[in-house]
Amino acid sequence: MGNADSDEYPPMESVADGGGHRVAIPPPRPFFESLRCSLKETFFPDDPLRQFKGQPPSRRLVLGLQYVLPILEWGPRYSLGFLRADLVSGVTIASLAIPQGISYAKLANLPPILGLYSSFVPPLVYAMMGSSRDLAVGTVAVASLLTASMLGKEVKASENPTLYLHLAFTATFVAGVFQASLGLLRLGFLVDFLSHATIVGFMAGAATVVCLQQLKGILGLTRFTHETDVISVMRSVFSQTHEWRWESAVLGCCFLFFLLLTRYLSKRRPKFFWISAMAPLMTVILGSLLVYLTHAEKHGVPVIGPLKKGLNPPSSTDLAFGSPYLSTAVKTGIVTGVIALAEGIAVGRSFAMFKNYHIDGNKEMIAFGMMNIAGSCTSCYLTTGPFSRSAVNFNAGCKTAVSNIVMAIAIMFTLMFLTPLFHYTPLVVLSSIIIAAMLGLIDYETAIHLWVVDKFDFVVCMAAYVGVVFGSVEIGLVIAVAISLLRVLLFVARPRTFVLGRIPNCNAYRNIEQYPIAKNVPGILILEINAPIYFANAGYLRERISRWIDEEEDRLKASGEANLQYVILDMGAVGGIDTSGISMLEEIKKTVERRDLKLALANPGGDVMKKLSKSKFVENLGQEWFFLTVEQAVGACNFMLHKCKADTKRDGSDEKWNNV
Numbered sequence: 001m002g003n004a005d006s007d008e009y010p011p012m013e014s015v016a017d018g019g020g021h022r023v024a025i026p027p028p029r030p031f032f033e034s035l036r037c038s039l040k041e042t043f044f045p046d047d048p049l050r051q052f053k054g055q056p057p058s059r060r061l062v063l064g065l066q067y068v069l070p071i072l073e074w075g076p077r078y079s080l081g082f083l084r085a086d087l088v089s090g091v092t093i094a095s096l097a098i099p100q101g102i103s104y105a106k107l108a109n110l111p112p113i114l115g116l117y118s119s120f121v122p123p124l125v126y127a128m129m130g131s132s133r134d135l136a137v138g139t140v141a142v143a144s145l146l147t148a149s150m151l152g153k154e155v156k157a158s159e160n161p162t163l164y165l166h167l168a169f170t171a172t173f174v175a176g177v178f179q180a181s182l183g184l185l186r187l188g189f190l191v192d193f194l195s196h197a198t199i200v201g202f203m204a205g206a207a208t209v210v211c212l213q214q215l216k217g218i219l220g221l222t223r224f225t226h227e228t229d230v231i232s233v234m235r236s237v238f239s240q241t242h243e244w245r246w247e248s249a250v251l252g253c254c255f256l257f258f259l260l261l262t263r264y265l266s267k268r269r270p271k272f273f274w275i276s277a278m279a280p281l282m283t284v285i286l287g288s289l290l291v292y293l294t295h296a297e298k299h300g301v302p303v304i305g306p307l308k309k310g311l312n313p314p315s316s317t318d319l320a321f322g323s324p325y326l327s328t329a330v331k332t333g334i335v336t337g338v339i340a341l342a343e344g345i346a347v348g349r350s351f352a353m354f355k356n357y358h359i360d361g362n363k364e365m366i367a368f369g370m371m372n373i374a375g376s377c378t379s380c381y382l383t384t385g386p387f388s389r390s391a392v393n394f395n396a397g398c399k400t401a402v403s404n405i406v407m408a409i410a411i412m413f414t415l416m417f418l419t420p421l422f423h424y425t426p427l428v429v430l431s432s433i434i435i436a437a438m439l440g441l442i443d444y445e446t447a448i449h450l451w452v453v454d455k456f457d458f459v460v461c462m463a464a465y466v467g468v469v470f471g472s473v474e475i476g477l478v479i480a481v482a483i484s485l486l487r488v489l490l491f492v493a494r495p496r497t498f499v500l501g502r503i504p505n506c507n508a509y510r511n512i513e514q515y516p517i518a519k520n521v522p523g524i525l526i527l528e529i530n531a532p533i534y535f536a537n538a539g540y541l542r543e544r545i546s547r548w549i550d551e552e553e554d555r556l557k558a559s560g561e562a563n564l565q566y567v568i569l570d571m572g573a574v575g576g577i578d579t580s581g582i583s584m585l586e587e588i589k590k591t592v593e594r595r596d597l598k599l600a601l602a603n604p605g606g607d608v609m610k611k612l613s614k615s616k617f618v619e620n621l622g623q624e625w626f627f628l629t630v631e632q633a634v635g636a637c638n639f640m641l642h643k644c645k646a647d648t649k650r651d652g653s654d655e656k657w658n659n660v
Helices: 012-016 031-043 057-068 071-077 080-107 113-117 121-129 141-152 161-184 188-193 196-213 230-238 246-268 270-294 326-355 361-376 387-395 402-422 427-439 444-453 455-470 473-493 535-559 579-594 606-614 617-621 630-651
Strands: 497-502 509-511 524-529 566-570 598-602
Touching: 057 071, 071 121, 080 113, 080 141, 080 270, 080 387, 080 402, 080 427, 113 402, 121 361, 121 402, 141 161, 141 196, 141 326, 141 427, 141 473, 161 326, 161 361, 188 326, 188 473, 196 230, 196 326, 196 427, 196 444, 196 455, 196 473, 230 455, 246 270, 246 427, 270 387, 270 402, 270 427, 326 361, 326 387, 326 473, 444 455, 455 473, 473 535, 497 535, 509 630, 524 535, 524 630, 535 566, 535 579, 566 630, 579 598, 579 606, 579 617, 598 630, 606 617
Parallel strands: 524 566, 566 598
Antiparallel strands: 497 509, 497 524
């Protein structure tokens, strides 16, 4: 009904009483029932308890254990074919985990052996509790940099290594408790406030800073700044030109070139991914042999030195809860925990999408939290699912999380028997490995894509990058999150409103700016509100709707068309409304009536109608002015226009609303 170009309109009674066309008001529900449904949808959208319904107690116990320990679910179906694939993947990622673990531990200003410890216990915990088949657990550069930056401001690792080590364990424990708590309380959606643009800019900025800091190892410097901003780093580098070691620089550039070359070859020929995966371990072996044979450590090439043989020693008694620097450890744990969660879950979801399976974000948070709690008690520092290691695991053809178990066994073998072999590993090799890994995090292609698609997202990305590079890691993160939240607030506080017009030859009504062929309906202004109406935007919407009415009346007066008679608000996109929004609609109704116009609402949702009914707005406006669609509203308004014109011709009256 409601063809604007037709003279045939249904009688008003069919619109008001409608034969089923009346806008329904949802039946009332008890307050606590409504609250329960809202909380369930917010915190349990996946309804994890649905599988327990109708099951006997014994089956519920089994399902509960499988929910907490997913390995109990897929373990009984494990096959020999899966084992072959997971063995290859596990050994491959172990070859990458050994040099990366040592390198990232040095980046965090921790003993290198902790990098190997952190690749032994946490992967075993994740293999039992994680829901991703492809995630390879280990330390990451960004979390290592954050640990060094935030703890190093209060305690210098070179001056008080024991206290620094204990604070690192404490920060890891705090991060684990925080991560597990988010998962248990179903608060995983909080991590979503770190937008894709924020993560891209933050990771690129952190990678840039990490690469610049590796100039210490490349140039063989013994003293270096503890600051992370680019100005401090470059000042430290160029203020010590007299201490640059050409031997170290040549060795570092050669190894870096080799690593980048293997990465390039692996990208050109994906089936040769193992070349890039094995390259870091090959550089460690070659570098160690070179130093051992040439005694380069006596000529300005620093080496790792002796590594302690044996498995992870317990460290639960080393947690520094009584330290005066506990607040620093807590802050470090929360910040690094959030970053580790964002990176790990994003990586896990990416590879799950390729293999068409689902991972549970809250389960992942619990798994990350438990593996970091266990790690903090076994001489490990913060771990998550790094992209580089997970990509190697994926490309190697892993089938299940058993690849993490295989990697942990390989690391265990290394800790028990092979650690003395790393004595002569030059630090410059570790710096080369870190630089090669970090260059892959500078995703300039995504930044260009953000610029093309969404300029605001590009600003968020660059704000994070500039904040990290020229300020600090924490400053960059805070700036990016603040700008992202500002954008959300702007979307809420300044929602878009559009004028709708009728598309010729059909009954569709669309935005006249998007569809220039859409025509205004004579005497009727149709506005679409494109957001929920809350206290934050009620005032703006009131003013904007009034301005739309003013602009429409001025346009009609200038063009000599028929005067404005009706204002229709399309409420289809209004998902919710509060008391401030209801007050705004009441004020709009009064404003419209003062102008001798009539207000109609089209397609209001159930929650909106329920609140409008309880507030008596439906009664005050009249339920006959609520319509299922814009088309029905236009039809009714056109019918009234024609009826008023006919009555005016018949009795000469100028009363417009005597028949409404």
